[in-house]
Amino acid sequence: MQVVGCDFSSSPSKKKPIVFAIGSAHSGRVTLSKLEPIQTLDGFSEWLKQPEDWVAAFDLPFGLPRELVETLGWPTDWKACIGHYASLSREEIRTTFKAFCDARPVGGKFAHRATDLPAGSSPSMKWVNPPVAYMLHAGVPRLVEAGVHLPALHAGDYKRVALEGYPGLLAREILKNRSYKSDDKAKQTPERLIARKDLVTQLELGQTRLNLRLKLTHAQRDALIDDASGDSLDAVLCMLQAAWALQQHEKDVKNYGLPAKTDPLEGWILTS
Secondary structure, X not given: OEEEEEEXXXXXXXXXXXXXXXXXXXXXXXXXXXXXXXXXXXXXXXXXXXXXXXXXXXXXXXXXXXXXXXXXXXXXXXXXXXXXXXXXXXXXXXXXXXXXXXXXXXXXXXXXXXXXXXXXXXXXXXXXXXXXXXXXXXXXXXXXXXXXXXXXXXXXXXXXXXXXXXXXXXXXXXHOOOOOOOOOHHHOOHHHHHHHHHHHHHHHHOOOOOOOEEEOOHHHXXXXXXXXXXXXHHHHHHHHHHHHHHHHHHOOOHHHHOOOOOOOOOOOEOOO
């Protein structure tokens, strides 16, 4: 069984691809096998449909806030809600969500999922900086179409298990408020390089509450540190979250470690 992490982009390209980190987990050690860039959304769909066995953590939201869905009068069944959401254009999503926010008081513009606060994540309805609403729109319908299993949300092929990850959750545990990445070349500073080195070192030592040690070759270690965008490292962080989820499943923990209270419309971020 492979463990996989995915750093997702709603508009992938050669310059900014979707990145898969693929590896294996055994006895508390997670070994990175390879990094695989995907330059198109169709390529992402094709990857999902491969006849492989995997547990994967994807860095994109799997659901919208219940408060938002109910206020808009959208279906509260997860699959029906995703189907409706997929039928909208990005412009329709932006217009609808902006109107929702404009009608709310300062300091409470966005609706949040129950998982957002413990994970420290952006609300899944946010359409800029980062555009996670568009990531959901681009990615989740493709997960459904590929027939994968989404624990607590939608039954599918139990040999291909998709879970919502968030690399920032694990990175902050080690680095606190230090930044380790930027897509802006002007912000790819020596301080961020040092932060990436520190992050990788601590992951190799297993110094997180996941209690998993990352196993890298020297070349892989250099590649993760040299990627100033942080995309490769984010994929690896998600891979570690997937390995933790597989570990929970092997201990007979239901839904790969997702809490029993997981809202079947909103979903939940692994390890939060």
